[in-house]
Amino acid sequence: MTGVAHPALGCVGQPRLLAGLDVAERLDRAGHLAVHGPLPSYDPDALVELAEAIDLRGRGGAGFPFARKLRAVMRSARGRDGRTAVVVNGSEGEPSCLKDTAMLLHAPHLVLDGALLAAAALGAEDVVVGVTREDVEGSLRAAVAERGPAGSRVRVVRLPERFVTGEGTALVRGLEGGPALPSGQKVRTSERGLGGLPTLLSNTETYAQLAVAARLGAPGYRMAGLPTEPGTILLTVGGSTVVEVPAGTSLAYVLDLCGAGPGQGVLVGGYHGRWLGPAAARSVLLSRQSLASADAVLGAGAVLPLPEDTCPAGEIARVTRWMAEESAGQCGPCVRGLPSLAGVVEDLVGGGGRAALEAVEARMRSVRRRGACSHPDGTASFVASALAVFPEELRDHALGSGCGRRVLGALPLPADDNPERLVVDWTLCKGHGLCVDLLPDIVRLDADGYPAEAVMPVPGRLRPKALRAVRRCPALALRIQE
Incomplete structure (x- = not known):
């Protein structure tokens, strides 16, 4: 960060x-x-x-x-x-x-x-x-x-x-x-x-x-909170607002206070936490007992509502990749298991078919309870919870239809201090549009069907796709710049 x-x-x-x-x-x-x-x-x-x-x-x-x-x-x-x-x-x-x-x-x-x-x-x-x-x-x-x-x-x-x-x-x-x-x-x-x-x-x-x-x-x-869970709780809502609330406060009320709603779902507990569907997010209280009844945990107190206008599958894939890159790199589940899990999640989002769905399940099984710390388990649980809360969304992506929404980065990740850049050579570009098909999270087209920007930052997780776009550009109009 x-x-x-x-x-x-x-x-x-x-x-x-x-x-x-x-x-x-x-x-x-x-x-x-x-x-x-x-x-x-x-x-x-x-x-x-x-x-x-x-x-x-x-x-x-x-x-x-x-x-x-x-x-x-x-x-x-x-x-x-x-x-x-x-x-x-x-x-x-x-x-x-x-x-x-x-x-x-x-x-x-x-x-x-x-x-x-x-x-x-x-x-x-x-x-x-x-x-x-x-x-x-x-x-x-x-x-x-x-x-x-x-x-x-x-x-x-x-x-x-x-x-x-x-x-x-x-x-x-x-x-x-x-x-x-x-x-x-x-x-x-x-x-x-x-x-x-x-x-x-x-x-x-x-x-x-x-x-x-x-x-x-x-x-x-004990005058604040619940008889069974006294006191207050600190929450980070949306990755930007820290709110102190009495234990037992309605999650929906806290989201409304912060100018947000349940959206497509709410991730509670951070990136080792669990997803709640909109209905559960509207009814659950911020207490251990209430969250446990919804198969969720408060964890480190992060509350992340997913807006309606972003792609859940893409958001999940980018966080899974980041989690794989953040591992200690000291045991097999971290060195090989988590990058493999991130890869098959990306394949699923890219239309890898039913085989990709099965591969995600297999990769999760391969890392659970085998790591030197809890990081592999936490990452696998994040993906498993997403599969449970967004089953149709992830299935549609796997089968190639997808949702058509861009990935807005609603789930916060650290900024890349020195990102590489995708550069368009206007003297060569013919507006084929293949780059936006491969990199919808980076490239957007203007009204004439050409890239709207000449220089676009490339997050590290998307570098392989950016290189593929450079190689496949029919007009050889793209390059990667340090």
């Missing part, structure tokens, strides 16, 4: 995590204390009790109970001279998710409060925040400096911006100066994490929620 996306902010009801940001763009230390007040201290048992009383769960995707993580770190620390570490996962390699970025840019002290609160309870000397964006790093370093001596125990480390950077073992390896790639080993960071120490690792929003709960207490925290 290029790291230039800055989210708009909104809320349903009274904000907690985003409190004060209606009048200030960023809460410095003084502004933070004016809005939230001082942070109380908790001993280890009291902090575990608080996390249990509010059923605090990780907000990075897995939804693991935070109290169980705390207990596991405490248990492991007994055999390690009591030494522990605290890690904040502030990396967002998911291009559809900006909620942690919003917190770290606009309310960094709330995140630091939660991390330092946990560190004090655990007796951890090392508090490390892993980030991937330059602006986020700058905001955090400023917040650490604003705390004076109290911030000296916090380190901020910049890591490569990749989808897999946020995986637990990848994050720890990166923070220790190694490659930010999954280790491939089933190691719990609560047993052996940063520096080999028992490590409490959770994402940005989780620590911010802990800091809010510490101030409100369990009864106050």
